[in-house]
Amino acid sequence: MVEQLRRTVRPEPSPVQPPAAPKLFVFLLTHQFSMIAFAAALEPLRIANRLARGRLYAWRLVAETAEPARCSNGAAVSVDGPLDAAPRDATVLVCGGLEVQKAASKPVLTWLRRQARLGSRMGALCTGAHVLARAGLLEGRRCTIHWENRAAFAEEFEDVEITNRVYEIDGDRLTCAGGAAAADMMLALIGDEHGPDFARLVADQMIVGSMRGAAEEQRLSAPARLGTRHPRLVTIIKRMEAHIEEPVSPSDLAEGAGMSTRQLERLFRRYLNKSPKRYYMELRLQRARGLLLQTDMSVIAVALASGFTSSAHFSKCYRDQFGRTPYHERGAAEPEERA
Template sequence: MSQQKPALRTHPPEDKPKRFVFVLLEAFSLLSFAAAIESLRIANRMANRKVYDWRIIGEGGDIIHCSSGSGFKLDGDLEDLTRDDVVLICGGINIQDATTKRLLGWVRREARKGLMLGGLCTAGYALARAGLLDGKRATIHWENQDSFSEEFQEVDLTKSVFVIDGNRVTTAGGTSSIDLMLKLIANDQGEELANLVADQLIYSSIRTDQDTQRLSVPTRIGVRHPKLSKVIQMMESNIEEPISPSILAKNVGMSTRQLERLFRRYLNRSPKRYYMELRLQKARNLLMQTDMSVINVALACGFASPSHFSKCYRSHYDTTPYRERGSHATRLSV
């Protein structure tokens, strides 16, 4: 990398650096955390001065492990902060277990100071559990969206890569931390510095809060057929009350037989089978990420009876919903 740095607008020397406080939860996503903190480091380098400072804390103040198992030395325990701090909680896998009573109490106390609070990756769950996202727009990793929307119906959940709603910030995880940090840097220091940071990160497609976190249906299924994409979107939006193949076909101006041929040609399965797989995938997410009863999971995924749900689940995953939940709980306790 070139050591030459472009001249940026000057700031008076008495300007204090803005401090970010990263709260690492057990099994946090290393990518989400690293993308955020590296953006701040590069901003300081490209600005030729320390515009940002940071501190890394967590429960116990000792060693915390990311989802890949590597340990990180914390700067301190959960501590009193100032109103000017920006707090970013970093989540990852098993977010329900990582959201402890002590963390929730601390987050609520700090929130009363009026500081900016954010959740990276799955940490939006912790903010929602603390009641800090009620009535606000938010996002979370797509894999956790089903369980989140079931548990926190008072939160306006979106599919955006990141959301800033007042002094609450959430991201979808992964590289979306970069998009968020570039937005915050642009707000603080101007677009010029944010663009220089993006260049250093080799990040050529900066996303906004209007961008969604998952690939479009055509990209995801590897097929660019407008009617097929529209049908799949309708399926994904109507899991609890499935729409019949005949109505799906009618909505895109096709016969049921034409729709069958379309799915067979491009996806090698019937519309009914594809729809069933979508519903079972949501059911699996709910079983593993919520405390919903099996019967409520069945109803949320469009199954009229637990017995039919169990039969379909066993056929697809080679285990029952009850055993799936039991084996998942066993894995978490190991």
Template sequence: MDQNRPVQIIGFMLVHDFSMIAFTAAIEPLRLANRVSGATLYQWRLYSANGLDAEASNGVKVSVEQSFAQARDMDAVVVCAGVDVQTIDHRALVAALRRLTKFGASAGAVCTGAYVLAKAGLLDGYRSTIHWENRPGMQADFPELEIGEDLFEIDRDRFTCAGGVAAADMMLSLIKRDHGQATAEAVTDQLIHHRVREASERQRIDLRTRLGVAHPKLLRVVTLMEQSIERPLTMGQFAESVALSNRQLERLFWKHLGYPPSKHYLKIRLEHACQLLRQTAMPILSVAMASGFNSASYFSQSYIDYFGHSPSAERKLAVVG
């Protein structure tokens, strides 16, 4: 570790309804890096849209120093966001981010903060990631961006993560890059984190655990279903992919999940549509097509049957929420 390296000043931009766990997981490794090294390696400042207390999605309020517009002179800026990030007016934050990066600050994000970086044009030409639940919406709004499914991405002077405790893994990797493995490992021990997860590790728990099923052919079919949303495959194609007949595939799903494969596939596509309705401004017909429905009426009726309300009502709920 270079003891002569100057203190790094990091600004945390707290968007209304930000994720408290992601924010805490990002800032605590910095505090502990100072502690284990016996030196001030990092300093941080907190900002909100209006300079008043920022409220997290759990209702806890955090005191800040200044507003986004007043943020100056920092080495890195980290956007902390959370639920319904796409419904918030980010103009003041976007202006601040562009100004800060113009003067040399690196830019990062935890949880859905990557969406704000994308709106500011700061992810163009960079790899990035976001919470798995928000990835379809962000990809729809910014189709030109390379948005992965990893826990976190560190690409030159941009760093993004999926949120939750993945923020800690990202910050530990940055600490390792800045101050060496020994410092990062000492912080990991303090966090009782056991190990720093690799960026490429999956965000979600594996499919076997999610479904409570271990049958390899069923897991292969469900994986293929999740990869074939916009252009649906037939049940015959799914059966053929695992060398089963249609009847054998049907029996397999009934035995392990208690319903037919067509119902599971419909569930996957409808939940994908729900995310797009809540996270984007895509027309409902476009959402239907992006979820594999060629008929607007069939999409609407299927949505009502599954969720208990129409796609248009879903969008209204998202706006109200």
């Protein structure tokens, strides 16, 4: 029995040989950066070094100033220094999070452009893709960003191909959706450099059940999010999500699903406890809220992008849903109050 077990147990991959010089990653910690995305990107590098019994990777933490960087959960992380030149073969990763608009300051954008000109591989975690795009470093490239920020990103950067995948590696541009997706991207990089067996060994140390590929989608499937696998309901909701700016009428939704309007109403009441009209309205208002908080678009532009043709109607619906007007959401005065 012991001999049989010895024959069936697969030996662990041999540790890789450390290079003469470790590969350097420079993490730019922006204001209100995401701790989970940062840790998920950094820890695979540390574990890889431990398993290799040497320095495969090195890292440096920088911020706009030498002060500790504050992440979105309130913790402060000490940095190695302010923005300075990194070696040509470094990989620069912009760690984004909340208030990404503030992160794209002139000094940060100038530094990123300089690093790109020097030949650094450029990447971003979570909303860091917004900062790279502001710097003009994603034009003509494929990238991804956290699903909550995808609509706002698409509105602002029309020349950048945005996807809903967990991560994207397009040449020397690396982006991931944040959260656990940062680990998926780093494991993919480790696998490319040191082989898939070694990457799986790193994943095992992280208690990662499976390594997601770049082609996998960020969000749970529609059935998982809705808690139902009713095929017609899932199809209708996907159509709603795809037509926020130009909403589809209930009758057209019903006809497209091969049912009557009354059947459509009963379907939503049974599985979601709300009418199709109410559900659709909430989808559009969630889109509007994201655009208000994450872009500089005017309120009327946000209204139009969310399927509202009247700013007054948009403001009323928004207030009914969130308890404040679109202007107050941004901390601005109502138009009539600014005269």
